[in-house]
Amino acid sequence: MPSRDASTGSYIAVYAGSFDPITNGHVDIVQRSVQVFDRVIVAVAFNANKDSALFTPAERVEMIATVFQEFGGRVRADSFSGLLVEYAHRVGAKVIVRGLRAVADFEYEFQMTMMNRHPTSTVETIFMMAGEAHFYTSCACARSSVDDARRAAHGVADAGRGVPVYTGGAMNAPVVYRSMQLAGRLGKVKPSATLAVTAATAVLRQQGKDVVDFGTGEPDFDTPEHIKTAAVAAMAAGQTKYTPVGGTAALKQAIVTKLARDNGLTYAPDEVIASCGGKHSLATAFLALFQEGDEVIVATPFWVSYADMLVLAGATPVIVPTDERAGFVLTPAALEAAITPRTRGVILNSPSNPAGAAYDEGELLALADVIARRGLLVISDDVYEKLTYEGFVQRHILALRPELRPQALVISSLSKSYAMTGWRLGYTAGPKHVIGAMATLQGQQTSNPCSITQAAAIAALTGPQDCIGGMLKEFARRRAYVLERLAAIPDVTCVRPRGAFYVFPNLRAYLGRTIGGYDLRSASDLASYLIAEYNLAVVAGEDFGAPTHVRISYATSMEQLEKGMDRLATALRKIAA
Structure with a gap:
C-alpha cells in the first residue's frame, strides 16, 4: 500500500477523466474507491484531443460535487489540465484509480500506465473492474442522446444503467442518458496480449524513447520483390474488383499445388478457401465447426487467440499443460486424459507460437492414433511450417495418416514464410461441406480477400521459393x-x-522479488518492469498459458537483439542481486 500523505495522515487517490457527463459506471468506481482510500479526488481533465465537450469543466465539477455530496469531505470534485501524474503529485495523491471495462479500455489504459510509470514517480495506478451493470457504459454514448432527453426540472435522479441525472446551474433541465449496450459476449474475451505490447511500444517510441521490441511476431524483412511485382501488375491489369468469396480459381489452384508439393496432400479447388489472414481462417473454421457445449483441446503454451476465438464460437477451450523438459509437446497420454464426452477436437500448431515446439514423425503418429480412435476433429495450424532449424523437417499429420483427412482442417498463412503480415491472406483446406460452410460465413462477413493480395499470393505460392531460405x-x-x-x-x-x-x-x-518499488509476482509484472525501466518490450507468458515465461521474438535485427539482450541480462542481474 502507498504511504499516507504526511500532512493529512490520509490515503489520497485521484480518479480522473473527462466525465462529460459522469455516468453510473463512474459513480460505482468512486463508491468502491471510498471503501479503500480515505479521500478520493474526482478530477475533470481538460483533453484537447477530444471533441468539443457537452458540458464546461465548471459544470462537470458542479455535477460531480452534487452527486457525491453525501460523502462530505471524503470525495472532492476538482479540475486540472496537463499531465495526470503531475496533478497527483500536486494534490498529494499516491494512487491513480482507473476504471476498466471489458475489452474496450485495456489497450489504452495499458499505454497510459506505462507513461505514468516514470522512474522518479511515487504514484501507483490501481485498476478497478467496472461493475457488471456498467460494463459498457461510456460518456460518448451518453452524450449522443442528451439533446433529445432534456426535460424542465431540477435536482438529481437515477437514470438506471445510464448516468446519474443532474439538473441545475447552466443545465436548468434534467438529462436522461441511455448508453449503446455492447453484446455480452465481449465480456468473455480480452484484447490480444501481443498486439497490446506492440501498441505500448509504439506509444513509447512516439515519446522519443529507444525501445527494443521483442514483442512483435512478424518478420522484419520486406516482402520479396517478385511478390510485390505481381501485385503491381494486378493493379495495372484492373484486377481491383470483387472476386469469388473463397478466392479466385487461380489462387485456389495455387493453394492446391502448394499443398501437394510441400505437404504431400491432395485437395481439389472446391476443398480450399482463402480468407483475410490465418487468424480469419481459424476464426471462421471455429464458427463453422463448434458450438455451445463443445470442448476443444488446446495444449500449452498456445497462441494467445485460440482460446478467445473458441469462446466466441461458443466452445470451451480445454487447456492441457505440457512439460517444458519434454519440449512443450502434447503427449498421447495427456491428450487421452483430457478427452470427455463433450470433446469435439484438438488444435495442433507445429512449429508453435510461442515456444517454437514442433512434433516429429513419431510424435505425430502417436497423437494420430488417439485422434483416430476417439474420432476427434483436428485443426492443423501450419503457419510456421517452413521456418525450422538444425535439419528438422516438419511432416504433416495428414500425410502420415491420410485416413484422418475427413476429420481434419489444414490452415496456413503467407504472413510468416513470405513476410506478408500486412497483406492478410490465409487459407484452409478440408472436406468440401466444411469449406462450403466457411464460404457462407465469410460471404456474410468479409466477402473475398483483397483481390490484389490474391494476385500476390499466387506469385508467392507458385514462384521462386529461395526467398524463404534467405x-x-x-x-x-x-x-x-x-x-x-x-x-x-x-x-x-x-x-x-x-x-x-x-x-x-x-x-x-x-519472480517473487521486489526491486525499485516493483513487485515481480508474475511474468506480467516482470514485463511491465522491463518496458518501464529498460525500454525492453517482451510478451508475458500468462496469455500463452505459461505464467513464469516470456516470449522473445528474434524477428528483428542483430543490432536490436544485441541491445535488447544486454538490457535483459542487466535487468535480471539487478533483480537477483
Missing part, C-alpha cells in the same frame, strides 16, 4: 545468438525451439 538462414543466426545469451544468464531455462522465430524462456527464478 530469411531462414538469418533467423537461424539470430536464434543461435539469443539462445547463447540466455544460456549465460543464471537460472534461466529455455526450450530449444525447433521452428518459428521465438524463444520462450522460463524466468521463474526472478
Whole structure:
C-alpha cells in the first residue's frame, strides 16, 4: 500500500477523466474507491484531443460535487489540465484509480500506465473492474442522446444503467442518458496480449524513447520483390474488383499445388478457401465447426487467440499443460486424459507460437492414433511450417495418416514464410461441406480477400521459393545468438525451439522479488518492469498459458537483439542481486 500523505495522515487517490457527463459506471468506481482510500479526488481533465465537450469543466465539477455530496469531505470534485501524474503529485495523491471495462479500455489504459510509470514517480495506478451493470457504459454514448432527453426540472435522479441525472446551474433541465449496450459476449474475451505490447511500444517510441521490441511476431524483412511485382501488375491489369468469396480459381489452384508439393496432400479447388489472414481462417473454421457445449483441446503454451476465438464460437477451450523438459509437446497420454464426452477436437500448431515446439514423425503418429480412435476433429495450424532449424523437417499429420483427412482442417498463412503480415491472406483446406460452410460465413462477413493480395499470393505460392531460405538462414543466426545469451544468464531455462522465430524462456527464478518499488509476482509484472525501466518490450507468458515465461521474438535485427539482450541480462542481474 502507498504511504499516507504526511500532512493529512490520509490515503489520497485521484480518479480522473473527462466525465462529460459522469455516468453510473463512474459513480460505482468512486463508491468502491471510498471503501479503500480515505479521500478520493474526482478530477475533470481538460483533453484537447477530444471533441468539443457537452458540458464546461465548471459544470462537470458542479455535477460531480452534487452527486457525491453525501460523502462530505471524503470525495472532492476538482479540475486540472496537463499531465495526470503531475496533478497527483500536486494534490498529494499516491494512487491513480482507473476504471476498466471489458475489452474496450485495456489497450489504452495499458499505454497510459506505462507513461505514468516514470522512474522518479511515487504514484501507483490501481485498476478497478467496472461493475457488471456498467460494463459498457461510456460518456460518448451518453452524450449522443442528451439533446433529445432534456426535460424542465431540477435536482438529481437515477437514470438506471445510464448516468446519474443532474439538473441545475447552466443545465436548468434534467438529462436522461441511455448508453449503446455492447453484446455480452465481449465480456468473455480480452484484447490480444501481443498486439497490446506492440501498441505500448509504439506509444513509447512516439515519446522519443529507444525501445527494443521483442514483442512483435512478424518478420522484419520486406516482402520479396517478385511478390510485390505481381501485385503491381494486378493493379495495372484492373484486377481491383470483387472476386469469388473463397478466392479466385487461380489462387485456389495455387493453394492446391502448394499443398501437394510441400505437404504431400491432395485437395481439389472446391476443398480450399482463402480468407483475410490465418487468424480469419481459424476464426471462421471455429464458427463453422463448434458450438455451445463443445470442448476443444488446446495444449500449452498456445497462441494467445485460440482460446478467445473458441469462446466466441461458443466452445470451451480445454487447456492441457505440457512439460517444458519434454519440449512443450502434447503427449498421447495427456491428450487421452483430457478427452470427455463433450470433446469435439484438438488444435495442433507445429512449429508453435510461442515456444517454437514442433512434433516429429513419431510424435505425430502417436497423437494420430488417439485422434483416430476417439474420432476427434483436428485443426492443423501450419503457419510456421517452413521456418525450422538444425535439419528438422516438419511432416504433416495428414500425410502420415491420410485416413484422418475427413476429420481434419489444414490452415496456413503467407504472413510468416513470405513476410506478408500486412497483406492478410490465409487459407484452409478440408472436406468440401466444411469449406462450403466457411464460404457462407465469410460471404456474410468479409466477402473475398483483397483481390490484389490474391494476385500476390499466387506469385508467392507458385514462384521462386529461395526467398524463404534467405530469411531462414538469418533467423537461424539470430536464434543461435539469443539462445547463447540466455544460456549465460543464471537460472534461466529455455526450450530449444525447433521452428518459428521465438524463444520462450522460463524466468521463474526472478519472480517473487521486489526491486525499485516493483513487485515481480508474475511474468506480467516482470514485463511491465522491463518496458518501464529498460525500454525492453517482451510478451508475458500468462496469455500463452505459461505464467513464469516470456516470449522473445528474434524477428528483428542483430543490432536490436544485441541491445535488447544486454538490457535483459542487466535487468535480471539487478533483480537477483
